Amino acid sequence: MTAGRLDHPAARQPADEAAGPQSPPAEAGEASWVQQALREHDEQAREELARQQEQAGNHEQAGNHEQASPGAARHVHRGSPQPLPGTVREELVLERIDRARRSRPRVREDRITMSHGAGGKATQTLIEAIFLDAFRNPLLEPLEDAAQLHVNGSRLAMTTDSYVVSPLFFPGGDIGDLAVNGTINDLSMAGAVPVCLSAGFILEEGFPVADLSRIVASMRAAADRAGVQIVTGDTKVVERGKADGCYINTAGLGLIEGDLLLGVAQARPGDVIMVSGPIGDHGVTIMLARGELGIEADVTSDTAPLHGLVADLLAQADGVRALRDATRGGVATILNEIATAASVGILVNEDDIPVRAAVRGASELLGIDPMYVACEGRLVAVVDPAHAERALAALRGHPQGAQSAIIGHVTAEPPGIVQLKTAFGGTRIVDLLVGDPLPRIC
Numbered sequence: 001m002t003a004g005r006l007d008h009p010a011a012r013q014p015a016d017e018a019a020g021p022q023s024p025p026a027e028a029g030e031a032s033w034v035q036q037a038l039r040e041h042d043e044q045a046r047e048e049l050a051r052q053q054e055q056a057g058n059h060e061q062a063g064n065h066e067q068a069s070p071g072a073a074r075h076v077h078r079g080s081p082q083p084l085p086g087t088v089r090e091e092l093v094l095e096r097i098d099r100a101r102r103s104r105p106r107v108r109e110d111r112i113t114m115s116h117g118a119g120g121k122a123t124q125t126l127i128e129a130i131f132l133d134a135f136r137n138p139l140l141e142p143l144e145d146a147a148q149l150h151v152n153g154s155r156l157a158m159t160t161d162s163y164v165v166s167p168l169f170f171p172g173g174d175i176g177d178l179a180v181n182g183t184i185n186d187l188s189m190a191g192a193v194p195v196c197l198s199a200g201f202i203l204e205e206g207f208p209v210a211d212l213s214r215i216v217a218s219m220r221a222a223a224d225r226a227g228v229q230i231v232t233g234d235t236k237v238v239e240r241g242k243a244d245g246c247y248i249n250t251a252g253l254g255l256i257e258g259d260l261l262l263g264v265a266q267a268r269p270g271d272v273i274m275v276s277g278p279i280g281d282h283g284v285t286i287m288l289a290r291g292e293l294g295i296e297a298d299v300t301s302d303t304a305p306l307h308g309l310v311a312d313l314l315a316q317a318d319g320v321r322a323l324r325d326a327t328r329g330g331v332a333t334i335l336n337e338i339a340t341a342a343s344v345g346i347l348v349n350e351d352d353i354p355v356r357a358a359v360r361g362a363s364e365l366l367g368i369d370p371m372y373v374a375c376e377g378r379l380v381a382v383v384d385p386a387h388a389e390r391a392l393a394a395l396r397g398h399p400q401g402a403q404s405a406i407i408g409h410v411t412a413e414p415p416g417i418v419q420l421k422t423a424f425g426g427t428r429i430v431d432l433l434v435g436d437p438l439p440r441i442c
Helices: 029-063 087-101 121-135 174-187 207-224 279-288 307-316 328-340 357-366 385-396
Strands: 147-151 154-162 193-204 229-238 246-256 271-273 320-325 345-349 377-384 406-410 418-423 425-428
Touching: 121 279, 154 174, 174 193, 174 207, 174 246, 174 307, 174 320, 193 207, 207 229, 207 246, 246 279, 246 345, 246 418, 271 328, 279 357, 307 377, 320 328, 328 345, 328 377, 328 406, 328 418, 377 385, 385 406
Parallel strands: 193 229, 345 418
Antiparallel strands: 147 154, 154 246, 193 246, 271 377, 271 406, 320 377, 345 406, 418 425
């Protein structure tokens, strides 16, 4: 990770560049709309600067030189937007990021790219501009991991997910138990007790029956461990070359007991941010399992059902405001979703984020940040500070949460922004990536 402060010269770059690491564009079309957005931001910044310079010139003519801040620079450097008199570079960067986020979502590409399924900015734009715009309703609008339904006096959670992981079999799991665990976890993040699942299969002509049997057996074992049954399903077969062996869709139904209400929009300044264990295991495992990079590391997927961990947490600690499982886009994406939904800031400490040495080493070789790497058995919790100690003890008391840690807290300012205090003492913005350096990890 790169150390530096928000007033570092990097802040002179366009907001997306100064905001944090960027993944390589998946398609030329993606790069073009990003560049266009940055140009629009630069033009707005220059227009705003020109207005302020004109105002400053009028003040100078009136003899009000003493009102200028002592360190304000009067010389304009060509080629980069300058901060306004009395405005620090940090504020300029934050204003530009906020301006971009408040603009109406619009898919600029003519065709879908891999980045649209990566969980970052492109995915968020696709969801909000296409799906949410078409299907908008009060149950969908929160965009939580599961919708919460009220049926005859009962509260239910419903979720669905599709799995296209490559390879199908990897150290620590396969697409079968990944599909079951992932849907169980989405229900658990709503505080629901999983009840039943559905399973849909899209199979490619020529896919080995032995591999399908192995996947199905893995799904049955995962469902048994979670105490749920797969009660309905569907199967389709497409021509050879029209799929990649096997894709799975699962949907789940769960029961929410009592008046529990969890959601990222409930985060408040002062709340504590926790993770339930080391991050990035799954994403790095998948990348190395593809065998394309010639890197070997002792790392396995963390895929696991989290319903037991969540049950212990909610039973032993009050004040839990939100839960999210850190899948596509990793912990960084979850933190951005929290900050945006609740209009709060988030500050996390790099030294407090648990990352296994093997994952950190592999990430450095690959040039990626573990904060953006997917997990499949880790959750992020937002907890009232008055109950943080008890909540952390509850997580650590469960085998799947033994290495849980407090990694930061919610702040009032700047709203919608996640900041990381680096190991070197600097601070940088942790923004959403446009795409994902690790596609098809789930």
